Each structure stands twice: as C-alpha cells, then as structure tokens.
Amino acid sequence: MVQSCRNCQNCAHDLENYCPQMVLTYGAKNVDDTITYGGYSDFMVADEHFVIRIPDAMPLDGAAPLLCAGITVYSPMIYFGLNKPGLHLGVVGLGGLGHMAVKFAKAFGMEVSVISTSPGKKNEAVEHLGADSFLLSTDQH
Structure with missing residues (x-):
C-alpha cells in the first residue's frame, strides 16, 4: 500500500487494508490520477506510515x-x-x-x-x- 484515508473506521483500527480509499502499490489509481507501478517504477511516493526502513x-x-x-x-x-x-x-x-x-x-x-x-x-x-x-x-x- 502507498496510502489510505487514515480517517475511516478501518484505518482507526489499524486495518488500512480494508480502507475503501486505499491505494495499492501496483495497478491502482493514485490521488494525482496516475497509475501505480510498484516494483516496476523508477521511483514512487508513499505515505511514511506504509514505509519500512531496511537497515543498511x-x-x-x-x-x-x-x-x-x-x-x-x-x-x-x-x-x-x-x-x-x-x-x-x-x-x-x-x-x-x-x-x-x-x-x-x-x-x-x-x-x-x-x-x-x-x-x-x-x-x-x-x-x-x-x-x-x-x-x-x-x-x-
């Protein structure tokens, strides 16, 4: 996921994967009307809530x-x-x-x-x- 509304009942209960406004990393329409391409992207923007830092x-x-x-x-x-x-x-x-x-x-x-x-x-x-x-x-x- 790259984002969710962060305001609905699902998001409030850490169930963002059920958010009606969630945006998946691949094949979804982003808020700027572009389509997400996940691992096929040269770069992508994601809400920091859905990002995990991999230690060096x-x-x-x-x-x-x-x-x-x-x-x-x-x-x-x-x-x-x-x-x-x-x-x-x-x-x-x-x-x-x-x-x-x-x-x-x-x-x-x-x-x-x-x-x-x-x-x-x-x-x-x-x-x-x-x-x-x-x-x-x-x-x-």
Missing part, C-alpha cells in the same frame, strides 16, 4: 521475503495472539509462507510442527528452520 547491514535478498510472505504470516499471527512462547503451531506446507511461519513462530518461542506431503522437506524443516517435529500428511499411521 541487512542484505536486500534477506529482507525481501519479509515484505510479502513475511507479512502474510506475521500479521495474522500477531492479530490472533499466536506470538507467545509455549504455544504450539502447526504449519501446513513448507513453501514460501510456511518457511516464514516456522521462522516467526520459533522466534516467538513457540513449538512448531510442520505438516507436508513431501518427505524431502523434513531435513529442511527440522535441521535448517528449527521445527520441533515433522509430520508427513500422506502417512496412514
């Missing part, structure tokens, strides 16, 4: 997943209180979103079980990402 020491390829897959799992985890040590989270699938869910949950101190149809994902889930357990969804036992 963080490589851009490390930050990029946080901006799409990361927020897709982080936001509902926070909204529904799934960010507390001791909770147990089941992550179905270890694709882009699943990876981020495991990483955030472990950072929150949660116990994580990964559920997948791919037996080859076990090592990545447990050894690389720190999942506590791995369940193969096609296992009949």
Whole structure:
C-alpha cells in the first residue's frame, strides 16, 4: 500500500487494508490520477506510515521475503495472539509462507510442527528452520 484515508473506521483500527480509499502499490489509481507501478517504477511516493526502513547491514535478498510472505504470516499471527512462547503451531506446507511461519513462530518461542506431503522437506524443516517435529500428511499411521 502507498496510502489510505487514515480517517475511516478501518484505518482507526489499524486495518488500512480494508480502507475503501486505499491505494495499492501496483495497478491502482493514485490521488494525482496516475497509475501505480510498484516494483516496476523508477521511483514512487508513499505515505511514511506504509514505509519500512531496511537497515543498511541487512542484505536486500534477506529482507525481501519479509515484505510479502513475511507479512502474510506475521500479521495474522500477531492479530490472533499466536506470538507467545509455549504455544504450539502447526504449519501446513513448507513453501514460501510456511518457511516464514516456522521462522516467526520459533522466534516467538513457540513449538512448531510442520505438516507436508513431501518427505524431502523434513531435513529442511527440522535441521535448517528449527521445527520441533515433522509430520508427513500422506502417512496412514
């Protein structure tokens, strides 16, 4: 998002993504009647409320997943209180979103079980990402 009205009930409750006047980063009509082109832009203007500074020491390829897959799992985890040590989270699938869910949950101190149809994902889930357990969804036992 590059902006919202910041005045409606949705905006007042930090739900700007439901604002009827929100302007998306790509393919939306901006307030000056130009069309937004997101990552295809040479430059863009965004309300500072919707901008995040990436620290100079963080490589851009490390930050990029946080901006799409990361927020897709982080936001509902926070909204529904799934960010507390001791909770147990089941992550179905270890694709882009699943990876981020495991990483955030472990950072929150949660116990994580990964559920997948791919037996080859076990090592990545447990050894690389720190999942506590791995369940193969096609296992009949």
